[in-house]
Amino acid sequence: MSDAETVVFDRPGNVCFGCSPTNDRGLQLQFVPVEAGVIESRYVVPGHFAGAPGIVHGGIQAALLDEIMGATISLTVGRKDFEREPIVTVDLSVHYLRPVKTGVPLTIRGRIVDRDKEFFFLEAEICGEDGRSCTKAEGRWKMVSHRRR
Amino acid sequence: MSDAETVVFDRPGNVCFGCSPTNDRGLQLQFVPVEAGVIESRYVVPGHFAGAPGIVHGGIQAALLDEIMGATISLTVGRKDFEREPIVTVDLSVHYLRPVKTGVPLTIRGRIVDRDKEFFFLEAEICGEDGRSCTKAEGRWKMVSHRRR
Numbered sequence: 001m002s003d004a005e006t007v008v009f010d011r012p013g014n015v016c017f018g019c020s021p022t023n024d025r026g027l028q029l030q031f032v033p034v035e036a037g038v039i040e041s042r043y044v045v046p047g048h049f050a051g052a053p054g055i056v057h058g059g060i061q062a063a064l065l066d067e068i069m070g071a072t073i074s075l076t077v078g079r080k081d082f083e084r085e086p087i088v089t090v091d092l093s094v095h096y097l098r099p100v101k102t103g104v105p106l107t108i109r110g111r112i113v114d115r116d117k118e119f120f121f122l123e124a125e126i127c128g129e130d131g132r133s134c135t136k137a138e139g140r141w142k143m144v145s146h147r148r149r
Numbered sequence: 150m151s152d153a154e155t156v157v158f159d160r161p162g163n164v165c166f167g168c169s170p171t172n173d174r175g176l177q178l179q180f181v182p183v184e185a186g187v188i189e190s191r192y193v194v195p196g197h198f199a200g201a202p203g204i205v206h207g208g209i210q211a212a213l214l215d216e217i218m219g220a221t222i223s224l225t226v227g228r229k230d231f232e233r234e235p236i237v238t239v240d241l242s243v244h245y246l247r248p249v250k251t252g253v254p255l256t257i258r259g260r261i262v263d264r265d266k267e268f269f270f271l272e273a274e275i276c277g278e279d280g281r282s283c284t285k286a287e288g289r290w291k292m293v294s295h296r297r298r
Contacts, residue, residue, distance in 0.1 A: 025197040048174040057166040059212020066208040
């Protein structure tokens with residue numbers, strides 16, 4: 001996670017549960033750009049984020065998927081754009097296929113699949129140590145200024 | 150939160166991020182049965198669960214909604230059944246309507262809307278201090294023994 005390609009969102013004032021490197025109660029995710037519009041994070045979920053013992057809580061899985069989507073947009077449209085115009089999740093759909101284990105290296109992957117004038121459309125997944133997809137998600141995001149009322 | 154109606158999931162071995170009273174890095178949600186098939190939780194989200202400063206992270210909102218759904222099934226079908234046959238989320242869809250603030254009392258509400266031989270179908274919402282619904286969700290749950298492969 002310390003190679004030159006790894007991105008840490010260490011901008012001042014970042015308190016985010018998902019990506020702040022200084023929020024020691026958060027996920028502290030770091031991100032690796034893989035290809036255009038695709039971002040990955042390698043992460044070992046600690047035991048305090050379990051639901052049943054040894055299994056990552058479904059809500060924390062949603063948080064991992066939500067966070068990788070935000071990072072994917074941010075790193076694709078550019079950090080400066082992101083900081084000027086925050087983005088928010090509009091809809092998030094998560095499909096739990098098989099258990100995700102705590103304490104083992106996971107790969108969380110986000111991908112922008114479409115974009116129009118108003119929305120970004122994303123897919124994301126959590127893959128286990130063996131590379132199999134355990135949880136999949138689709139998300140719709142927009143700029144804060146376009147937030148649905 | 151301390152009235153006689155409040156339910157704490159204090160069974161031995163409960164490590165759950167959402168509801169364990171001894172997981173001090175978790176949400177430590179407590180639950181109040183409101184009517185048949187409807188459960189509420191009153192909760193003030195601490196700042197370390199923010200995304201943007203002062204706004205609850207979208208993933209933590211998903212965790213609150215996922216957790217209230219699990220508790221709603223558990224408290225509706227009965228604690229003993231739940232402990233014998235754990236339940237898991239199959240699908241969770243979250244719709245973010247307006248920002249959810251940290252540091253203010255929220256109401257998280259779950260409701261069973263249908264059930265068949267295989268699945269429980271639920272709705273949930275997070276309401277702000279003014280009672281307005283900020284985030285809504287639908288979920289599909291099943292017994293672990295019926296987990297999709």
